[in-house]
Amino acid sequence: MDAAATAFVPGHLTALFSVHRRGSPERTGSRGAGVALTDGVTVRAAPGDRAVDLDGESVAAVEGVLDALGVDARVDIDPDLPVGAGFGVSGAAALGTALAVNAVAGLARSENELVAVAHAAEVAAGTGLGDVVAQARGGVPLRLEPGAPPHASLDGIPAGGRIEYLSLGELSTKQVLDGDTDALSAAGERALAALRERPTLPTLVETGREFAVEADLLTDDVAAVIEDVAAAGGRASMAMLGRSVFAPGTGLSDAGYDPRVCRVHPAGATIRDAGPTDS
Amino acid sequence: MDAAATAFVPGHLTALFSVHRRGSPERTGSRGAGVALTDGVTVRAAPGDRAVDLDGESVAAVEGVLDALGVDARVDIDPDLPVGAGFGVSGAAALGTALAVNAVAGLARSENELVAVAHAAEVAAGTGLGDVVAQARGGVPLRLEPGAPPHASLDGIPAGGRIEYLSLGELSTKQVLDGDTDALSAAGERALAALRERPTLPTLVETGREFAVEADLLTDDVAAVIEDVAAAGGRASMAMLGRSVFAPGTGLSDAGYDPRVCRVHPAGATIRDAGPTDS
Numbered sequence: 001m002d003a004a005a006t007a008f009v010p011g012h013l014t015a016l017f018s019v020h021r022r023g024s025p026e027r028t029g030s031r032g033a034g035v036a037l038t039d040g041v042t043v044r045a046a047p048g049d050r051a052v053d054l055d056g057e058s059v060a061a062v063e064g065v066l067d068a069l070g071v072d073a074r075v076d077i078d079p080d081l082p083v084g085a086g087f088g089v090s091g092a093a094a095l096g097t098a099l100a101v102n103a104v105a106g107l108a109r110s111e112n113e114l115v116a117v118a119h120a121a122e123v124a125a126g127t128g129l130g131d132v133v134a135q136a137r138g139g140v141p142l143r144l145e146p147g148a149p150p151h152a153s154l155d156g157i158p159a160g161g162r163i164e165y166l167s168l169g170e171l172s173t174k175q176v177l178d179g180d181t182d183a184l185s186a187a188g189e190r191a192l193a194a195l196r197e198r199p200t201l202p203t204l205v206e207t208g209r210e211f212a213v214e215a216d217l218l219t220d221d222v223a224a225v226i227e228d229v230a231a232a233g234g235r236a237s238m239a240m241l242g243r244s245v246f247a248p249g250t251g252l253s254d255a256g257y258d259p260r261v262c263r264v265h266p267a268g269a270t271i272r273d274a275g276p277t278d279s
Numbered sequence: 280m281d282a283a284a285t286a287f288v289p290g291h292l293t294a295l296f297s298v299h300r301r302g303s304p305e306r307t308g309s310r311g312a313g314v315a316l317t318d319g320v321t322v323r324a325a326p327g328d329r330a331v332d333l334d335g336e337s338v339a340a341v342e343g344v345l346d347a348l349g350v351d352a353r354v355d356i357d358p359d360l361p362v363g364a365g366f367g368v369s370g371a372a373a374l375g376t377a378l379a380v381n382a383v384a385g386l387a388r389s390e391n392e393l394v395a396v397a398h399a400a401e402v403a404a405g406t407g408l409g410d411v412v413a414q415a416r417g418g419v420p421l422r423l424e425p426g427a428p429p430h431a432s433l434d435g436i437p438a439g440g441r442i443e444y445l446s447l448g449e450l451s452t453k454q455v456l457d458g459d460t461d462a463l464s465a466a467g468e469r470a471l472a473a474l475r476e477r478p479t480l481p482t483l484v485e486t487g488r489e490f491a492v493e494a495d496l497l498t499d500d501v502a503a504v505i506e507d508v509a510a511a512g513g514r515a516s517m518a519m520l521g522r523s524v525f526a527p528g529t530g531l532s533d534a535g536y537d538p539r540v541c542r543v544h545p546a547g548a549t550i551r552d553a554g555p556t557d558s
Contacts, residue, residue: 139546
């Protein structure tokens with residue numbers, strides 16, 4: 001094994017989605033739309049016995065990645081973002097682990113192969129359905145076909161700029177995804193179709209807000225913040241699946257909140273220190 | 280129309296490729312591999328009569344983009360890279376124009392739609408076959424299926440770091456592509472298959488060098504520089520289609536050359552100033 005390697009994976013908030021369960025984890029996933037964030041997750045992998053650490057806990061999707069790659073390593077996960085609040089921390093941990101372990105162990109896998117391993121581990125763990133492919137792409141991803149490469153199909157909204165967000169607490173992704181998702185998915189499909197008619201950031205926020213109501217995911221505290229932003233002349237919506245609100249530009253600040261501030265992250269996940277190049 | 284908008288598109292050097300001509304410009308393209316570069320092209324579009332300016336000249340692919348989008352604009356193209364030397368300046372100009380004009384004119388097209396418009400214009404102009412889709416992706420792209428989205432299929436090598444390059448002069452892309460490309464394409468297919476067996480940056484350089492020889496594209500001056508880099512313990516190959524050499528790390532410096540220095544650009548093309556967001 002080489003020296004340690006570090007990967008950075010952008011955060012990803014989901015504005016709207018539909019659930020698609022198919023025969024394998026690689027084909028299972030979500031369609032939908034969201035935003036990749038400059039606030040993300042740094043994952044460091046080093047040679048050694050297996051030890052996965054995110055604030056003192058392990059992460060099921062990361063264990064799944066190590067199992068799939070057949071490699072043990074020390075994996076340290078350092079998130080800039082709140083955990084369990086709809087910002088894709090578990091997907092980022094899985095994808096960052098795949099990239100960093102590939103470098104440390106000299107596996108010579110392609111990016112699509114590593115994305116597929118991370119996506120399948122995240123789906124099997126029940127912690128997410130679409131964050132990994134979005135985090136591998138960056139920007140403002142539209143997930144047109146579910147699953148991992150080569151099954152996935154993505155497009156994007158050509159937009160960047162400042163994003164503000166505020167987390168009021170956790171929502172269990174697993175609990176929502178394990179329930180009946182038919183009505184939610186029908187609402188997600190309608191929202192994605194509307195967004196594809198006019199793929200802009202303002203439309204993403206609008207269709208996301210309609211989706212949150214129709215899918216019955218909007219909590220009262222989140223709804224109150226969204227209303228405050230609208231009253232101040234801005235636009236905000238809910239980050240799925242968390243009790244979280246996001247707004248492009250200065251939407252939350254203008255409404256008197258004290259949000260975290262980041263930007264649209266134009267790139268997907270990247271390996272930062274790959275150690276010595278292989279021969 | 281809104282205020283001016285600016286897009287940045289990474290440069291892209293092609294290490295190896297094969298030519299695939301199909302029924303339409305959207306399906307025509309190349310397969311192959313290359314590197315997106317932090318040295319790139321900045322494109323500014325502003326409302327006004329049509330005027331396309333790259334060092335005082337127009338660019339056929341940019342005119343094609345404006346025709347396809349049905350928009351006139353003032354388009355200023357500012358390259359960090361030598362023109363006609365294998366760094367994808369014309370593709371970058373076309374893609375940057377599509378992104379900037381979309382923002383200025385409020386067209387609300389998706390990224391895939393804009394990439395398809397730019398790719399088709401570049402193919403129709405005869406100035407390139409694969410730069411645009413690679414420049415829309417960033418990183419170290421493997422182009423597995425030719426053409427524009429949704430026909431294109433891409434993967435990537437998970438690698439980053441310093442890239443050095445040196446341009447000895449121009450080669451006419453149009454002249455090579457207008458000739459008999461069967462032997463070149465057979466060599467390109469072999470090289471891509473070998474690279475996919477082990478998708479790493481050192482393998483990209485090695486397979487690229489073999490391709491340059493087999494495709495009979497290697498000029499004597501380029502070959503001499505590549506040999507000097509190897510003699511100094513490094514790895515270099517030719518950037519297609521120019522009389523240009525690239526090397527990861529410090530390959531050219533170590534051999535006593537005075538190269539331009541940049542890095543792998545992790546992101547695809549991005550819109551920088553989108554003007555006011557639409558409502």
